[in-house]
Amino acid sequence: MTEGSSASLFKAIVDEPAQHPSFRELSVGPERSGARTLMQQTYEQWGGADPHFVREFQTAGFDARVFELYLAATLRSLGWTVGCEGGRPDFHCRGPDLEFYVEAGTANSPGNPEPVATPQEYLRGFRSQTQNRDEVAVRFGSVLQSKANMRYQDLPHVAGKPIVLAVQAFFGPGALLHNELPLVRYLYDMALIEVDSAGAAVPTDATVGCHVGDTKTIPSGWFKDSDAAHISAVMWSNTGTVGKFNRMASGLGLGSPDWEIHRFGSEFDPRPGATEPMPFIERVEPGREVWEEGLVIMHNPDANVPLPASAFPAVTQIHRAGTGLSFDFVGRQIYEQMSMPNLVSARAEALTWIHKLLNADEEDG
Numbered sequence: 242m243t244e245g246s247s248a249s250l251f252k253a254i255v256d257e258p259a260q261h262p263s264f265r266e267l268s269v270g271p272e273r274s275g276a277r278t279l280m281q282q283t284y285e286q287w288g289g290a291d292p293h294f295v296r297e298f299q300t301a302g303f304d305a306r307v308f309e310l311y312l313a314a315t316l317r318s319l320g321w322t323v324g325c326e327g328g329r330p331d332f333h334c335r336g337p338d339l340e341f342y343v344e345a346g347t348a349n350s351p352g353n354p355e356p357v358a359t360p361q362e363y364l365r366g367f368r369s370q371t372q373n374r375d376e377v378a379v380r381f382g383s384v385l386q387s388k389a390n391m392r393y394q395d396l397p398h399v400a401g402k403p404i405v406l407a408v409q410a411f412f413g414p415g416a417l418l419h420n421e422l423p424l425v426r427y428l429y430d431m432a433l434i435e436v437d438s439a440g441a442a443v444p445t446d447a448t449v450g451c452h453v454g455d456t457k458t459i460p461s462g463w464f465k466d467s468d469a470a471h472i473s474a475v476m477w478s479n480t481g482t483v484g485k486f487n488r489m490a491s492g493l494g495l496g497s498p499d500w501e502i503h504r505f506g507s508e509f510d511p512r513p514g515a516t517e518p519m520p521f522i523e524r525v526e527p528g529r530e531v532w533e534e535g536l537v538i539m540h541n542p543d544a545n546v547p548l549p550a551s552a553f554p555a556v557t558q559i560h561r562a563g564t565g566l567s568f569d570f571v572g573r574q575i576y577e578q579m580s581m582p583n584l585v586s587a588r589a590e591a592l593t594w595i596h597k598l599l600n601a602d603e604e605d606g
Contacts, residue, residue, distance in 0.1 A: 248295050250281050255296060261303035267483055272582035275496025276487035280310055283486075287313040291328055304411040305347045311481030311532075312345055312407055314489075318532040319555060330393050330404065339552060341403035343476065346388050348380040348410045377419050378427035378461075379454030380412055385463060385475065394471040394545075403473035403548040405538075409481050417479045418577040421537045424477055425559060427452060428539055429566060430462030446565045464541045472541055473548035480535040484580040489532065491525045501525065501585050505595050506578030518576050522595055524588075525580070531555075534572055 251268050253260065267273055284290060290309070298306040309331060316323045321334040330344035388406050393399050408424070410416035426433055432447045449461040463469050484504075491502045502525040507518035523529070538553050542561035550558055550569075557574075560567045583591035 250284055250295055250298055251277055253299065255299050260299050261301060263483070264299050264303050271497040272500050273483065273487055273496075274500075275490030275493075276483055278495045279314075279486050279490040279493070280307075283310050283314045286317065287323060288325075290325070304349055305345070307483060307486075308347055308407075308409050308411075308478075308481035309345050311478070311485060312343065314486075315532040315536065316343065319553065329391070329396070330399065333398075334552075339403075339549060341405060341473070341548060341552065342393065342399055343405045343407050344388055344391075344393060345407045346384040347408065348384050348412045348416070373453075373455060374419070374423040374426070375452035376454040377410065377416075377423035378452040379457050379459055380410060381408055381424050382427060382452070382459050382463060384408055385472075386468065389468045389472060392471075401546060403544075403546050403552075404471060405474045405476050405548060406472055407476040407478070409478050417482065419479065420576055421477045421479075421539075424475070425539060425566070427461055428464050428475060428541075429561065430465065431566060433566075464543055469541060470543060470545050473544045473546055474541055475539045477537045477539065478535055480578075487582065488525045488530055488580055492527045492530060494527070499584055499586075500582050501588070502580050502582050503591060503595060504578055504580040505599065507576045509574035509576070520599060521575075522592070522599075531572070535575055 253268075257265065267276065284294075287310075294306060294309075297303075312332060313323055316332060316334055321336055324333045324335070325331060330342040332343040332345075334341050334343060385406055385408065393404055410419065422433060425431070426449055430448050430450070432445050432449050434444060451458055451460050487496070488502055488504060490496050491500075503522060504525060505520070505522040507520050510517065510519035512519075533553075533556050536553075536556045538548075538556055538558045540548060540550070540558065540560045550560070555571060557571045558569045560569070581591060581595065
């Protein structure tokens with residue numbers, strides 16, 4: 242079978258033992274039929290995937306390829322014409338007054354680890370993962386450096402244009418529940434938060450110096466590294482997942498009418514004096530979630546070719562401002578989330594179960 246943008250993502254081209262467990266899980270059942278439809282549509286509209294995309298999507302590259310599909314959908318939603326001349330970087334974004342390139346990178350676990358079976362197992366896995374935010378920085382550091390070493394700026398079609406590295410973490414059950422702050426700390430060499438003598442967390446512009454991971458230590462301030470000078474910005478997300486596609490598909494009326502989706506987690510609490518995120522539970526409805534929700538652009542203050550802020554006006558952006566940082570927040574600030582498909586006829590049972598899960602997590606945490 243010839244692979245390409247007209248190929249089927251879900252027609253198996255490798256034997257089942259070689260398939261990624263998450264691909265097998267996604268490929269069957271009515272509860273994710275909307276995600277399958279929307280992912281196939283996105284793949285066909287992109288037209289820029291490499292010739293090995295389908296094979297890697299079905300095997301060890303599953304998470305990375307889902308993230309690329311998410312980027313293709315999001316960049317198109319933001320108004321960019323998206324293609325891929327020459328095969329690298331992954332995305333050539335064009336508009337009336339600007340063109341730039343986006344290269345995707347993911348921090349993964351090796352091989353084909355089995356996906357978690359239930360939300361409880363997911364949360365247990367999260368708690369067993371490192372709570373060391375410097376380990377998150379170390380993981381992203383490896384991805385960013387390997388991408389910078391590819392020297393995309395030397396390609397004739399890329400030279401002189403902004404280059405954005407888009408990253409997401411898939412290195413364990415809890416990876417997607419980390420926010421962008423470990424990466425911000427690493428890129429700008431800023432501690433952001435310190436604990437005062439009374440035990441309260443307060444903002445700070447103190448430097449980090451280095452990040453001590455679980456098995457490796459790296460220097461902080463990647464944007465100050467000469468290898469990073471040709472990278473205009475770093476794009477971060479923790480929502481480039483099957484769950485995102487399933488929710489967006491449900492909001493578009495795709496999928497089985499017998500199924501619906503609830504998402505739940507925690508988000509920024511805007512009430513005066515609030516110091517903790519507030520929980521939320523909501524049924525997925527049309528127009529409630531947008532592709533770019535949760536996306537963050539971190540601009541390189543020392544970039545050879547800066548990325549104009551106007552490239553992503555509907556997205557949260559971070560800039561260096563004097564000795565500190567400027568955070569331009571856009572939209573909902575969701576810290577962590579999960580989504581659960583359920584039969585419409587079983588809505589009450591699903592909501593009861595979600596409430597029990599959240600209460601159990603609060604008691605354990």
